[in-house]
Amino acid sequence: xxxxxxxxxxxxxxxxxxxxxxxxxxxxxxxxxxxxxxxxxxxxxxxxxxxxxxxxxxxxxxxxxxxxxxxxxxxxxxxxxxxxxxxxxxxxxxxxxxxxxxxxxxxxxxxxxxxxxxxxxxxxxxxxxxxxxxxxxxxxxxxxxxxxxxxxxxxxxxxxxxxxxxxxxxxxxxxxxxxxxxxxxxxxxxxxxxxxxxxxxxxxxxxxxxxxxxxxxxxxxxxxxxxxxxxxxxxxxxxxxxxxxxxxxxxxxxxxxxxxxxxxxxxxxxxxxxxxxxxxxxxxxxxxxxxxxxxxxxxxxxxxxxxxxxxxxxxxxxxxxxxxxx
Numbered sequence: 222x223x224x225x226x227x228x229x230x231x232x233x234x235x236x237x238x239x240x241x242x243x244x245x246x247x248x249x250x251x252x253x254x255x256x257x258x259x260x261x262x263x264x265x266x267x268x269x270x271x272x273x274x275x276x277x278x279x280x281x282x283x284x285x286x287x288x289x290x291x292x293x294x295x296x297x298x299x300x301x302x303x304x305x306x307x308x309x310x311x312x313x314x315x316x317x318x319x320x321x322x323x324x325x326x327x328x329x330x331x332x333x334x335x336x337x338x339x340x341x342x343x344x345x346x347x348x349x350x351x352x353x354x355x356x357x358x359x360x361x362x363x364x365x366x367x368x369x370x371x372x373x374x375x376x377x378x379x380x381x382x383x384x385x386x387x388x389x390x391x392x393x394x395x396x397x398x399x400x401x402x403x404x405x406x407x408x409x410x411x412x413x414x415x416x417x418x419x420x421x422x423x424x425x426x427x428x429x430x431x432x433x434x435x436x437x438x439x440x441x442x443x444x445x446x447x448x449x450x451x452x453x454x455x456x457x458x459x460x461x462x463x464x465x466x467x468x469x470x471x472x473x474x475x476x477x478x479x480x481x482x483x484x485x486x487x488x489x490x491x492x493x494x495x496x497x498x499x500x501x502x503x504x505x506x507x508x509x510x511x512x513x514x515x516x517x518x519x520x521x522x523x524x525x526x527x528x529x530x531x532x533x534x535x536x537x538x539x540x541x542x543x544x545x546x547x
Contacts, residue, residue: 222247222289222290222291222292223246223247223248223249223288223289223290223291224241224246224247224248224249224290224291224292224293224294224456225248225249225251225281225284225285225288225290225292225293225294226238226241226248226249226250226251226265226293226294226296227251227252227272227293227294227295227296227297227319227323228251228252228257228295228296228297228298228338229248229250229251229262229265229267229294229296230250230252230254230257230258230259230261230262230267231252231256231257231261231296231297232402232403232404232405232406232445233296233338233391233394233445233448233449234250234252234294234296234297235257235261235262235263235402236398236399236402236445236448236449237294237296237449237452237453238250238261238262238263238265239263239398239399239402239449240398240446240449240450240453241265241453242263242264242265244453247266247288248265248266249265249266249267249268249284249288249290250262250265250266250267250268251268251270251272251281251284251297252267252268252269252270252297253269253270253271253272254269255271256406260401261402266288268284271319272297272319272322272323273314273315273318273319273322274322277319277322277323277326278322278323278325278326278329279326281322281323281326281327282329282330285326285327285330285332286330290330290332291332291334292332292335292336292456292459293323293327293332293334293335293336294335294336294338294452294456295320295323295335295336295337295338296338297319298315298316298319298338298367298368299311299312299315299316299364300340300364300408301364301408302342302362302364302365305362305363305364305367306362306363309363312363312364312367313363313367316364316367316368316371317367317370317371317374320337320371320374321374324374324375324378324384327384328378328382328384333382333383333384333385334385334386334456334459334460335375335384335385335386335387336386336387336389336452336455336456336459337371337372337375337386337387337388337389338389338391339368339369339371339372339388339389339390339391339467340365340368340390340391341390341391341392341471341508341510342360342362342364342365342368343358343360343365343368343369343372343390344356344357344358344359344360344365344390345357345358345359345360345361345365346359346361346503346505347505347508350505350506350507350508350509351473351509351510351511352469352508352509352510352511353469353511353513353514354390354465354467354468354469354511354514361503368390371388372466372467375388375466376466379466385459385460386459386466387455387456387458387459387463387466387467387468388466388467388468389448389451389452389455389468389469389470390467390468390469390470390510391443391448391470391471392440392441392442392443392469392470392471392508392509392510393409393410393440393441393442393443393471394409394442394443394445394448395409395410395411395442395443395444395445395530395531395534396411396444396445396446396525396529396530396531396533396534396537397445397446397533397534397537398444398445398446398449398533399537400533400536400537400539400540401537401540402445402537403533403534403536403537403538403540403541404445404534404537405541410440410481411481411485411530411531411534412534412538413425414481414485414493415485415534415535415538415545418485418489418491418493418545419538419543419545423493423494423495423496424482424485424493424495424496425495425496425498426478426479426482426495426496426497426498427478427498427499427500427501427504428497428500428501428504429479429497430500431500431506431507432506433477433506433507434477435477435479435480436479437477437478437479438477438478438504438505438506438507438508439475439476439477439478439506439507439508439509440475440476440478440508440509441471441472441473441474441475441476441508441509441510442472442475442476442481442527442530443470443471443472443510443523444523444525444526444529444530444533446525447470447523447524447525448470448523450521451468451470451515451519451521451523454519454520454521455468455519455521458518458519463518464518465514465518468514468515468518468519469510469511469512469514469515470510470515470521470523471509471510471511471512471523472510472512472523472526473509473510473511473513474509475507475508475509476527479495480527481527481531482495484527484528484531485531485534485535487531488531488532488534488535489535489545489547490547491545491547
């Protein structure tokens with residue numbers, strides 16, 4: 222028996238792949254390598270494939286048979302919010318089409334276990350500062366809608382053919398479990414700060430007049446290695462009597478933008494005094510995950526804090542091609 226990790230060479234997927242392999246679990250990585258590299262799959266079996274294509278279901282079904290796959294962890298999706306607004310059909314084709322193709326192959330081959338990479342984007346702009354899984358789901362962009370629709374599709378498959386599934390709604394994922402598996406995309410706060418510093422520019426802060434202790438937005442940052450472990454805990458729980466399908470993954474605490482930037486300065490020894498710019502539309506002052514449900518149902522609790530997140534992200538940046546001379 223083996224686990225199929227779709228998108229298993231990406232940022233989060235590569236961490237899950239490595240933890241599974243360290244546990245001795247046979248892993249097949251399916252990845253189109255559009256935003257990743259083959260080296261990140263480590264010693265797992267790697268197959269390059271875009272799961273959104275018309276021929277993908279047959280190819281995935283053959284792969285499941287060949288490698289005796291009995292569970293799937295699905296990460297492969299496009300995730301740039303702005304791009305999703307500009308290219309909604311592309312996002313629906315990639316994210317929803319890819320999921321449907323994967324589930325099609327799973328149904329044909331009798332694979333019933335699925336862990337799905339969802340997102341806090343399903344909540345949109347929640348009124349609550351601390352967001353629970355039963356908070357209203359009102360995504361405000363196509364990316365967030367593809368994640369919510371994915372959850373609906375899996376619920377329908379559960380009713381139709383017995384799919385056992387868990388969707389993990391991530392909050393702000395950061396850090397690196399190993400330096401070579403750092404976040405290579407410049408889309409999240411810490412890589413964006415490091416990118417600016419590498420270019421000799423000051424970090425940017427979008428608004429410092431929010432109703433928070435230091436005036437900057439507060440978010441829940443979870444270490445990518447903690448998040449990877451949450452996937453494995455959820456996978457191991459499938460087959461039992463889980464009372465829920467949807468779980469937030471966060472720490473239940475928040476850090477402000479200024480605190481994160483200051484932590485980068487502490488880790489790097491660099492001057493991280495930011496440039497203050499105007500607010501961005503749609504940024505709530507405070508957004509934190511309620512982590513109670515995953516603790517109660519799965520016994521999972523994140524163990525790494527902001528210091529570990531930032532220090533590991535700095536080490537990963539320094540191990541990469543854009544090392545900063547300090």
